[in-house]
Amino acid sequence: MDAAGPDGDDAREAVGPGPATAAGxxxxxxxxxxxxxxxxxxxxxxxxxSWIGQAMTALAVSLQVYDITRSSFSVGLVGLFSFVPLMIFGLYGGAIADIVDRRRLGLISSLGSCALSVALSAAAFAGFDRVWFLYAIVALQAVCGAVNSPARSAMIPRLVPPEQLQAANALTSMTITSGTLMGPMLGGLVVGVGGYQSAYLIDAVAFSFSLYAMWRLPAMLPGRTGDGPVAGHGGDGTVAGQGGDGTVAGQGGDGTVRGSGRDRTVKERGGDGAPPDRGEDGAQAGQASVASGARARRPSVVDGLRFLASRPNLRTAFVSDLCAMVLAHPRALYPAVAVLWYGGDAKTTGLLVAAPACGAMLGAVFSGWQGRVRGHGAVILIAVAAWGAAIAVFGLTRELWLGLLFLALAGCADMVSMAFRNTMLQAASPDEMRGRLQGVFIVVVAGGPRLGEFLAGSVADLTSPGFAITGGGVACVVAVSLMALKWRGFARYDARNPRP
Structure with missing residues (x-):
């Protein structure tokens, strides 16, 4: 007999998803x-x-420089012209993000990046193939990116509730990884079919999506929350400006918040979306005082570095990342490894380069467990040690599939450590310091791998690629183990009570 019908439908709805679906x-x-x-x-x-578009442009510029010069050295200079401005302006971009409206800063820097892509496309259409012009555009793009990234990252805690911050950072890691994976592939395809001008034009169009997203955001003035354990919270867990009855300064009896930077209520609407009445003048005056105080201060990179040096958990998070990037980052050895170990060629090198990104993407796709973890410090230490261990074993492999597997595992571990580190930086830092700390993060992410590649290449020349890779991985594991013993409080860091 057919069991379909109202009762059958209700029964199926009551059962809900199966165990396999729930576990997934x-x-x-x-x-x-x-x-x-x-x-x-x-x-x-x-x-x-926009990340995919930027990766397309990065590849197209390298291809165009080589097409003009036929010099690998000239192509290498593209990285230098990008790296130096990123290192310098990463710190100052973060300082600026802590003093001005981050939304406006993001808009201006995104508009600058879009205009530079338009300039590249126009020059390509016009046949203006001057290498100095390409170098200049790359340097200016790095400046815009160095200013945009801290502002964008510092916005995230204002857009999602604290319990969703870890998930938001896992999604952000997917953005970066998708650009790393898809951008070069699409860039090569587009350049082959439509030329350099098409890749640059697509990048300019891609930036329009980022511009629209920034334009729709509310104002994002940095808060003045002091140096408490959580931005805007006191040591007892109450919100700064919170009275004994639990209402927040500028909060009505109905629970609506005025002056919140989290969502559209930043425009100080009431719970019904109506404009504020005259009774809210005190809240508006407080917001204006914050804004004028922010404008009165000059952004200080030194203050940000001093803050970081005096906060053990944040400091340890950065040092752990440096351990992984400097001691165990053998990307510069992939061409030699592809030939000497696997008997391959440039395609094999491409597989080795792509493997960590594939692992990072898989780590992000299966990141649902991260939001239920509270011991962020312990996870960061374990993930960095896992990166080092995977790299060490990779140095012992002589089968390509096995080498790719361990590189993918390393990439997955790197994604985990990055997501939890970002969450720690955003949750344990006062809002007025988030931009500067994100600026330092950019410098570490940009500079650490370069130092690691130099170290790996130097050791490989003195010994062998295998010793350099395996030794670097072991050194990373030893270093992070010593860190865990020296700074035991970091392993006990609890996301429910984030302390810098």
């Missing part, structure tokens, strides 16, 4: 930030598209 949801990436925050959803989508 527990491990798959948490999409709650995209569902619950329209601002974060637009920002994430815009950044994902």
């Amino acid at each position: 949801r527990r491990f798959l990436v948490d999409l709650a930030p995209l569902r619950d925050s329209a601002d974060f959803r637009r920002l994430w989508a815009g950044n994902t598209v």
Whole structure:
């Protein structure tokens, strides 16, 4: 007999998803930030598209420089012209993000990047193939990126609730990885079919998505929250400006918040969306005081570095990343390894380069468990040690599939450490310091791998690629183990009570 019908439908709805489906949801990436925050959803989508476009342009510029000069050295200079401005302006971009409206800063820097891509496309259409012009554009793009990234990252805690911050950072890591994987592939395809001008034009169009997302955001003035354990919270866990009855300064009896930077209520609407009445003048005056105080201060990189040096958990998070990037980053050895170990060629090198990114993408896809973890410090230490261990074993492999497997595992571990580190930086830092700390993070991410590649190449020349890779991985594991013993408080860091 057919069991379909109202009773059957109700029964199936009552049962809900099966155990396999529920288990899958527990491990798959948490999409709650995209569902619950329209601002974060637009920002994430815009950044994902623009990251792919930037990766396309990076490859197209390298190809065009080689096409003009036929010199690998000239192509290498592209990286130098990008790296130096990124290192310098990463720190100052973070300082600026802590003093001005981050939304406006993001808009201006995104508009600058878009204009530079338009200039590249116009020059390519006109046949203006001057290498100095390409170098100049690359340097200016790095400046715009160095200013944009700290402002964008510092916005995230204002767009999602604290319990979704880890999931938001896992999604952000997917943005970076998708650009790393898809951008070069699409860039090579587009250049082959439509020329350099097409790749640059697509990049300019891609930036329009990021511009739209920034334009739709509310104002993002940095808060003045002091140096408490959590931005805007006191040592007892109460919100700064919170009275004994639990209401927040500028908060009405109905629970609506005025002056919140989290969502559209930053415009100080009431719970019904109506403009504020005259009774809210005190809250508006407080917001204006914050803004004028921010404008009165000059951005100080030194203050940000001093703050970082005096906060053990944040300091240890940065040092752990340096351990992985400097001691165990053998990317410069991939061409030699492809030939000497695997008997391959440039295609084999491409597989070795892509393997960590594939592992990072898989780690992000199956990141649903991260939001349920509270011991962020311990996870960072374990992930960095796992990176070092995977790199060490990779140095012992002589089968290509096995080498790719361990590089993918290393990439997955790197994604985990990066996501938890970003969450720690955003949750344990006062809002007025987030831009500067993100600027330092950019410098570490940009500079650490370069130092690591130099170290790996130097050791390999003195010994062998295998010794350099395996020795570097072992050194990373030893270093992070010593860190865990020396700074025991970092391993006890609890996301429910984030302390810098």
